[in-house]
Amino acid sequence: MKHLQLIRLLVGRELTLRYKRSVIGIGWTLLNPMLTSFVLWVVFSFVFAGQLPDGQQYAPYLMAGIVLNSFFNQGIMISAESIASNAGVLTKIYVPPQIFPISVALAGLVNFFIGLIPLAIVVYIAGQSLALTFPLVIIVGFFLALLVAGLGLSLSLLFIRFDDTKNIVGVTLLILTYLTPVFYPISILSERMQNIVKLNPLTSYLDCFRWAFSNNSTATLNDWLYMGATGILAILFGTYMFKKFWPRTVAML
Numbered sequence: 001m002k003h004l005q006l007i008r009l010l011v012g013r014e015l016t017l018r019y020k021r022s023v024i025g026i027g028w029t030l031l032n033p034m035l036t037s038f039v040l041w042v043v044f045s046f047v048f049a050g051q052l053p054d055g056q057q058y059a060p061y062l063m064a065g066i067v068l069n070s071f072f073n074q075g076i077m078i079s080a081e082s083i084a085s086n087a088g089v090l091t092k093i094y095v096p097p098q099i100f101p102i103s104v105a106l107a108g109l110v111n112f113f114i115g116l117i118p119l120a121i122v123v124y125i126a127g128q129s130l131a132l133t134f135p136l137v138i139i140v141g142f143f144l145a146l147l148v149a150g151l152g153l154s155l156s157l158l159f160i161r162f163d164d165t166k167n168i169v170g171v172t173l174l175i176l177t178y179l180t181p182v183f184y185p186i187s188i189l190s191e192r193m194q195n196i197v198k199l200n201p202l203t204s205y206l207d208c209f210r211w212a213f214s215n216n217s218t219a220t221l222n223d224w225l226y227m228g229a230t231g232i233l234a235i236l237f238g239t240y241m242f243k244k245f246w247p248r249t250v251a252m253l
Contacts, residue, residue: 007102007103010099011103011107011110014078014103014104014107048183048184048185052185056215056217057123057127057128057216059122059125059126060119060123060128060214060216061185061210061216062182062183063118063119063122064119064206064209064210064213064216065180065181065183065206066183067112067115067116067119068112068144068202068205068206068209069177069180069182069202070115071108071109071111071112071148072147072148072202072205073173073177074108075108075145075148075152076155076169077166077169077170077173078108078152079100079101079102079104079105079108079151079152079155079156080151080152080155080156080158080159080165080166080169081156081166082101082156083097083101083156083160083253084156084159084160084253086100087253090250090253091253097242098153098239098242100156101149101153101238102153104148104152105145105146105148106149108145108148109141109142109144113141116213119213123214128214128216129214130213130214131211131212131214131215133211133212134213135212136208136212137209137212137213139208139212140205140208140209140212140227142231143228143230143232144205145231146234146235147201147205147230147231147235149234149235149238150233150234150235150236150237150238150239151234151238152238153238153241154238154241156242157241157242157245157249160249160252160253161249161252176202179196179197179200179203180200180202180206181197181203181206201226201227201230204219204222204223204224204226204227204230205227207220208224
């Protein structure tokens with residue numbers, strides 16, 4: 001709580017800088033998932049729409065995946081770079097460096113919740129309605145923010161120490177995107193591939209999100225437990241690794 005005001009200022013700064021030179025500004029948070037979803041819907045709707053269970057529409061299924069995946073991918077890259085990009089601040093005044101990745105994760109959480117507006121519009125256009133479990137989306141967002149902040153803390157050290165880390169992380173995120181049922185239903189995969197995809201924590205996050213928001217998926221108790229466990233473990237591991245290796249890393253800024 002000691003640095004709560006500073007975190008609030010950094011979250012506001014992150015949101016402002018992200019859209020500083022944009023005419024539409026934060027409206028891109030609304031437009032980006034809609035435009036991306038429209039393109040992928042045109043490409044894949046005739047391929048995958050018929051593979052969804054009865055009553056589930058492809059457009060909201062697809063857009064939910066894009067909204068969540070965008071939060072994760074953008075959050076990881078920006079939070080991992082946040083300490084290096086604020087090196088000038090850290091070398092002039094004392095600021096707990098952990099605050100920067102955490103602030104980025106919280107700014108991403110704000111964008112995630114804003115992205116629920118166009119998602120809700122798409123849900124209603126598709127002839128569905130928001131589920132009564134809609135408030136549970138807050139839990140999904142909370143644990144996803146923990147996951148992003150925890151991984152961002154760990155990766156921020158590697159981004160400072162090794163120049164190749166950014167490229168490696170970028171490729172890894174691309175692979176994770178294809179191993180997450182963002183635009184395809186998991187039922188089309190072989191049993192072996194389904195087991196691999198289910199090991200990806202983002203699959204559980206996405207199942208819980210789709211189910212809670214508009215009942216466009218099935219979320220089991222294991223999905224909720226896996227989601228919570230990975231979020232908590234990520235922030236604990238990230239905090240531990242950061243405290244252990246930061247004293248050896250700060251001189252490299």
